[in-house]
Amino acid sequence: MTSSASKRLFKEYKGLSSDPPEGITAGPVTEDDMFLWEALIQGPEGTPFEGGVFPAELKFPKDYPLAPPKMKFLVDVWHPNVYPNGEVCISILHPPGDDPMHYEQASERWSPIQSVEKILISVMSMLAEPNDESPANVDAARMWREKRDEYERIVRGNVKKSLGL
Amino acid sequence: MTEQTLNIPQILVFIVVTALAVRWYLSKPANAGTRPAAANRAAPRISPAQIDQVAQMFPQLDRRTIAWDLSRNGGNVAATTEKVLSGRVLETPPVSFQPPTPRAATPARTATPPVKPAQPDLITRYNLASKLGKPADPAPEEQPKPKAWSQDRNERQSNLQKRREEMILAARRKMEEKERAKASGAPA
Numbered sequence: 001m002t003s004s005a006s007k008r009l010f011k012e013y014k015g016l017s018s019d020p021p022e023g024i025t026a027g028p029v030t031e032d033d034m035f036l037w038e039a040l041i042q043g044p045e046g047t048p049f050e051g052g053v054f055p056a057e058l059k060f061p062k063d064y065p066l067a068p069p070k071m072k073f074l075v076d077v078w079h080p081n082v083y084p085n086g087e088v089c090i091s092i093l094h095p096p097g098d099d100p101m102h103y104e105q106a107s108e109r110w111s112p113i114q115s116v117e118k119i120l121i122s123v124m125s126m127l128a129e130p131n132d133e134s135p136a137n138v139d140a141a142r143m144w145r146e147k148r149d150e151y152e153r154i155v156r157g158n159v160k161k162s163l164g165l
Numbered sequence: 166m167t168e169q170t171l172n173i174p175q176i177l178v179f180i181v182v183t184a185l186a187v188r189w190y191l192s193k194p195a196n197a198g199t200r201p202a203a204a205n206r207a208a209p210r211i212s213p214a215q216i217d218q219v220a221q222m223f224p225q226l227d228r229r230t231i232a233w234d235l236s237r238n239g240g241n242v243a244a245t246t247e248k249v250l251s252g253r254v255l256e257t258p259p260v261s262f263q264p265p266t267p268r269a270a271t272p273a274r275t276a277t278p279p280v281k282p283a284q285p286d287l288i289t290r291y292n293l294a295s296k297l298g299k300p301a302d303p304a305p306e307e308q309p310k311p312k313a314w315s316q317d318r319n320e321r322q323s324n325l326q327k328r329r330e331e332m333i334l335a336a337r338r339k340m341e342e343k344e345r346a347k348a349s350g351a352p353a
Contacts, residue, residue, distance in 0.1 A: 017325065018314045025332055027325040031318055040332050051343065053287060053336045075284045163337045164288035164297075165344065 005064045006034040012116045013037075024120045026058070035060040037069075039120055043159060044128040048152040052159035056088070056123070058116065068093050068110035071119065075162040078154045080130040080141035089136035092122045211240040213265050218242050223249055232265065233258030287333045296334060 013027050013034075020026075023042030028034050037058040043049030055074040061067040071093060073086040081089050091108040135141030143151040211232060219231045219242055231245065234255045238244045248255065258264075288294055315321050 014314055017321070020328075025325070025328045031322065038329075040329055042332070042336070051336060051340050053333050055287065055290065074290070075287070160340065162284075162286050163333075163340050164286040165337070165340055 002062050005060065005062060008065055009034040009037075009060060009116075016117055021117055021121060023124065024117075026116060026120060035062070035064075037116070038074075039071075039116075041120060041124055041127075044124055047128045048155035049127045049159060052162060054127075054162070056086075058119075065112040065114070067095060068114070069116070069119070071123065076158045077127075078137070078140050078151070078158055079127065080132060080135045080137055080144050081126055082140075083136040087136070088123055088126075089134065090122055090126050090131070092119055211235040211265060215240055215242050216264065219245050219249075222246060226255065229258050229262070229264050230255045233262050236262075236264075288337070291330060291333060293330060293333060293337075296330065297337070 009028070016024070016026050023044075024039065026037055026039035029036050029038050037060070039056050039058060041054045041056065043052035043054065054077060057072050057074055058069045059072075060069040071088040073082060073088065075086075077086065083089060092110055092114060094109050096109045096111065130141070130144055132141060132145065140151065143154075215235055216228055216232050219235070220226065220228055223231075226249070234245045234248065235242070237256075245255075288297065315324060
């Protein structure tokens, strides 16, 4: 089980390195442990996240790809779908059975035909378009809805801070 | 029938558990009355300064032992000094005993960081401080791109590292330029 999971992760790593999607760099922290990755995601253009680079940690379960990884940002990300501790909450990271609210369609959720690349692309578009229905950070969600200026100011501030400026 | 045979061990277990629970309950007040309460009550009465005073005179003594003796005699430095000088061995403090720490602010400070851990910025995180301020690599597009996938494991690792660094440094340069443009554009 474990070795088939590592093999699959290694294959995905190879794919992501040979043909990286725009604005995404991802790979294992060290090849000794294929179950812990670090990814960099560029903030999508035309959004307050533009210009930023957001590091995130991906932790894969031993039964990957049956179960999805967990993803956590390693810098402050002020976003309705990111918990204050950095954990990302989007449908592709949830297994099909695990949806108490029934707002997500099965096709959007995790299945073994998804991949790290698809997760990272989904997260990138999540940055651009928050999903207001399932806020992980209620305060950020409210601000995004009611005080968009302030929300964007905080996001831009975090971007600058994360670049050490 | 099977139900009957199952019940006997269950009853036995129940009796044993009940007996233990009762014993624990009865013995609790006696313990609680002496040890932890005494330690808790006594600890605030002695100050780190008093411990320092004794520790300076007798550097061979353990600070915890000193604190324990002070807490038992109500913070009487003279009594503790006397005891050591007269050759008596100070009692070893119980494990539960918490001596006051020299830094009184410790509990407050340890309580705050978990609430809001300051995330290091990317420059610190990836050790890029030394690479800042350098101009971009001359015409990066024209350079042969480092082969993204190598058969060599170490080379792969360093390629990935390089791609990460480039991504961050490029973002930083871009942001700096933007800031500069904004600063020079503002007065106009």
